[in-house]
Amino acid sequence: MRHRLFGIVVIFLSTLNLSPLFGQDSTVVFDDGHHGYETGSIYELSEPELILMLDSLFESGTKDSCAFVAIRTRLDELNAMNPKNQFQSGFAFWPAHRFYGVWNTTILFPYRDSLYKSEQITELDLSPQISGDFTYPFSGVVTSKYGYRDSAFHRGIDIDLNRGDTVRSAFGGMVRFAGRGGGYGNVVIVRHYNGLETVYAHLWKIKVKPGDIVTSGQLLGLGGSTGHSTGTHLHFEMRFRGVAIDPYFIIDWDTRKLNANKIELIRTRYGYAVHPVGLCTHLVKKGDNLSKVSQRYAVSIKQLKAWNGWEGYVRLTPGMMVRIAPPEEQNGTY
Numbered sequence: 001m002r003h004r005l006f007g008i009v010v011i012f013l014s015t016l017n018l019s020p021l022f023g024q025d026s027t028v029v030f031d032d033g034h035h036g037y038e039t040g041s042i043y044e045l046s047e048p049e050l051i052l053m054l055d056s057l058f059e060s061g062t063k064d065s066c067a068f069v070a071i072r073t074r075l076d077e078l079n080a081m082n083p084k085n086q087f088q089s090g091f092a093f094w095p096a097h098r099f100y101g102v103w104n105t106t107i108l109f110p111y112r113d114s115l116y117k118s119e120q121i122t123e124l125d126l127s128p129q130i131s132g133d134f135t136y137p138f139s140g141v142v143t144s145k146y147g148y149r150d151s152a153f154h155r156g157i158d159i160d161l162n163r164g165d166t167v168r169s170a171f172g173g174m175v176r177f178a179g180r181g182g183g184y185g186n187v188v189i190v191r192h193y194n195g196l197e198t199v200y201a202h203l204w205k206i207k208v209k210p211g212d213i214v215t216s217g218q219l220l221g222l223g224g225s226t227g228h229s230t231g232t233h234l235h236f237e238m239r240f241r242g243v244a245i246d247p248y249f250i251i252d253w254d255t256r257k258l259n260a261n262k263i264e265l266i267r268t269r270y271g272y273a274v275h276p277v278g279l280c281t282h283l284v285k286k287g288d289n290l291s292k293v294s295q296r297y298a299v300s301i302k303q304l305k306a307w308n309g310w311e312g313y314v315r316l317t318p319g320m321m322v323r324i325a326p327p328e329e330q331n332g333t334y
């Protein structure tokens, strides 16, 4: 689907001869090395396909181009034709709008439960073509992880820094919130094209404003200790529709790389489990146990035992590989 879409984008743009409007970088975004796609007009595309296309254009910074306007006009037409459209308050071209339908620059997390209650599984494409490569927001020691800490739940990770250190955007996207946010102190929230939102809290100085388009690695602010904070550090969160996800489910903090380019977010009673698409094993790290692995990937302990050929009590030790998908899936027959 994505390949076909990028193909259509390439052809569509070349038809309109918009190439002078694109910088050199944008070629990389749309050209995945395959040519000879079927030609397509935007009138043959569905609304989700159009929105995806728009997101792609948006990423390349061409929001004033004819292509952008044409797609928006077509989406407005589709909106008008379909009164059942769940996000009908005029089409807006915010990143990952199809997942949200809401763009709010004054409330930290304006998403109602109902937005995600209906869907149990959502696939997110974290590949670099969508939001750029992942950037570690600040290259410091992680002093506190996600999860229960004393009696409170810690919805992010803490990274040690000195006042004035550069805090960078984890992916490309648009700044949705930049200002005072209660206990967060000075906080920046970025909506990414891949559907995630990231939160950067306790900043000393904010260097962006809502609506700013940022690339992965771009300066967002300077580290500090504003809000409820003991000592200077960066409090970093990853969220989807306002629900926090353990960043360790998405990023391998040792290699500082993504665990997988495609993930499935699965609603569970604990929040979101993250299933890496195409990844069949989990490498056991310090502190892992069967119940943690089960929650993380939304598979039962019974399933894990069956897939790994285990019986009775199982103790996981760092370095072990645990199968997290049934064997037939691993053989590629699924």
Ligand SMILES: [Zn+2]
Pocket: 144, 154, 156, 157, 158, 234, 235, 236
């Ligand atoms: Zn924190």
